[in-house]
Amino acid sequence: MAERKIRVLIAKPGLDGHDRGAKVIATALRNAGFEVIYTGLRQTPEMIAEAALQEDVQVIGISILSGAHMALVPRVIDLVRANGQKDVSIFVGGIIPEEDIPLLLEKGVRAVYGPGTPTTKVVEDLHREFAMA
Amino acid sequence: MMTAAESILAGDRLALSRLLTQVENGTKDGEAELDLLFKNTGHAHLVGVTGAPGTGKSSLVNQIALEARRPNNGASRSVAIVAIDPSSPFTGGAILGDRVRMRDLAGDPGVFIRSMASRGALGGLAAATAGVVQVLDAAGYDLILVETVGAGQSEVDIARLAHTTIVVENPGMGDDIQAIKAGILEIADILVINKADRPGVENTERALRVNLELGYSPQGRDHEFLEDGHELDGLPEAVHAGGVWVPPVLKTIATQPCGIPELLKAVWQHRDYLVKTGLLVKRDRERLEHDFAVTLQGRLKDNWQDRTDPAVLKEVLEELFLRQISPRQAVDRLI
Numbered sequence: 101m102a103e104r105k106i107r108v109l110i111a112k113p114g115l116d117g118h119d120r121g122a123k124v125i126a127t128a129l130r131n132a133g134f135e136v137i138y139t140g141l142r143q144t145p146e147m148i149a150e151a152a153l154q155e156d157v158q159v160i161g162i163s164i165l166s167g168a169h170m171a172l173v174p175r176v177i178d179l180v181r182a183n184g185q186k187d188v189s190i191f192v193g194g195i196i197p198e199e200d201i202p203l204l205l206e207k208g209v210r211a212v213y214g215p216g217t218p219t220t221k222v223v224e225d226l227h228r229e230f231a232m233a
Numbered sequence: 234m235m236t237a238a239e240s241i242l243a244g245d246r247l248a249l250s251r252l253l254t255q256v257e258n259g260t261k262d263g264e265a266e267l268d269l270l271f272k273n274t275g276h277a278h279l280v281g282v283t284g285a286p287g288t289g290k291s292s293l294v295n296q297i298a299l300e301a302r303r304p305n306n307g308a309s310r311s312v313a314i315v316a317i318d319p320s321s322p323f324t325g326g327a328i329l330g331d332r333v334r335m336r337d338l339a340g341d342p343g344v345f346i347r348s349m350a351s352r353g354a355l356g357g358l359a360a361a362t363a364g365v366v367q368v369l370d371a372a373g374y375d376l377i378l379v380e381t382v383g384a385g386q387s388e389v390d391i392a393r394l395a396h397t398t399i400v401v402e403n404p405g406m407g408d409d410i411q412a413i414k415a416g417i418l419e420i421a422d423i424l425v426i427n428k429a430d431r432p433g434v435e436n437t438e439r440a441l442r443v444n445l446e447l448g449y450s451p452q453g454r455d456h457e458f459l460e461d462g463h464e465l466d467g468l469p470e471a472v473h474a475g476g477v478w479v480p481p482v483l484k485t486i487a488t489q490p491c492g493i494p495e496l497l498k499a500v501w502q503h504r505d506y507l508v509k510t511g512l513l514v515k516r517d518r519e520r521l522e523h524d525f526a527v528t529l530q531g532r533l534k535d536n537w538q539d540r541t542d543p544a545v546l547k548e549v550l551e552e553l554f555l556r557q558i559s560p561r562q563a564v565d566r567l568i
Contacts, residue, residue: 105352131326135329138330140330147339154250
């Protein structure tokens with residue numbers, strides 16, 4: 101009866117109202133057998149960290165199109181780590197300028213997925229990370 | 234070094250969250266911690282919220298929690314929410330989206346929301362929901378709201394778990410015949426017509442009330458127990474006829490919100506009724522006996538499996554497949 105599922109929080113911070121990308125990735129992850137917690141639009145970093153804590157997720161996927169990623173993403177990471185969730189893996193999807201990617205990776209983001217990334221790539225990376233079939 | 238159980242009793246939310254995962258995954262560690270916490274359970278009031286998909290269960294749960302957190306309604310109570318969504322039967326994955334409707338509760342340290350996937354369980358709950366609720370109960374939450382999978386006519390497990398079951402309907406749903414079918418309406422302690430600003434609300438209300446009058450039989454499950462006569466002082470007569478609880482039909486508009494204080498009041502009235510009649514204790518014992526029976530069944534099966542030679546099992550099953558013996562004879566042969 102013991103069953104281990106990877107739980108993923110898909111978060112949509114910032115003020116832009118477009119969550120199609122977030123929903124596409126949420127659906128792709130569900131279809132790959134993940135349990136995806138989706139929290140809706142306009143989440144503050146505090147709300148994202150709180151949801152990650154209560155839901156005990158192993159992964160947070162942050163979808164950002166607004167350009168505010170350099171402010172929002174490090175804030176989420178700091179809050180999540182401060183809550184004691186040291187091992188939570190964080191990826192970012194959306195429109196991120198090339199030059200910002202190394203900075204985000206340095207902050208502790210595992211991967212940044214730009215527009216046009218096939219959803220299978222995100223799924224494969226997670227499978228590899230968690231050593232699933 | 235504190236055990237997880239000690240940390241949880243001290244208010245550590247990360248420890249709580251991690252134990253919920255362990256319990257959900259059915260790990261040995263999780264079971265051991267739950268054993269330690271068990272003596273701290275039995276204080277929370279457990280409310281089930283069920284109804285068809287799209288009736289507004291999540292929005293209602295959000296509003297009930299907000300209302301319960303308001304200090305001007307007597308003591309403000311801490312609230313835990315367990316929201317269950319279905320797992321895909323094909324991939325085992327799930328999208329748990331109930332938090333979308335509960336964003337008003339963000340940032341309140343007196344509220345803890347946990348999403349659960351049903352993981353193949355039928356009946357509207359997940360197999361581990363009872364354990365998850367026990368952990369939250371032990372952690373000291375006063376009010377635990379359990380939102381079921383969008384349910385139809387047979388997802389009635391919630392009535393066994395919860396003290397108070399709220400069934401959510403919408404205007405225009407079903408007809409008179411739907412309303413008198415057995416099943417989900419029968420488990421309601423409180424009936425809510427949500428989205429009550431929509432047309433058809435009067436018809437739905439009438440159908441539900443007629444159903445209650447028809448279905449209001451002295452053969453109810455607690456009849457013999459209630460015959461003894463109990464002191465029901467302080468409870469309005471409308472809520473009980475001859476000692477039997479009559480489910481109120483309430484109208485709400487969760488998105489406005491409208492009708493929520495009345496709904497929460499009905500919940501506490503129902504608890505009051507359960508306490509005064511002694512039904513709270515009776516149902517608690519029934520629930521624990523059920524948990525015991527389910528656990529015993531699982532354990533006996535596991536023990537049997539450990540002691541049974543797979544080769545012999547295969548042989549016997551082969552005879553069964555050829556219809557040389559019946560399933561009952563197969564079991565007799567192996568036990």
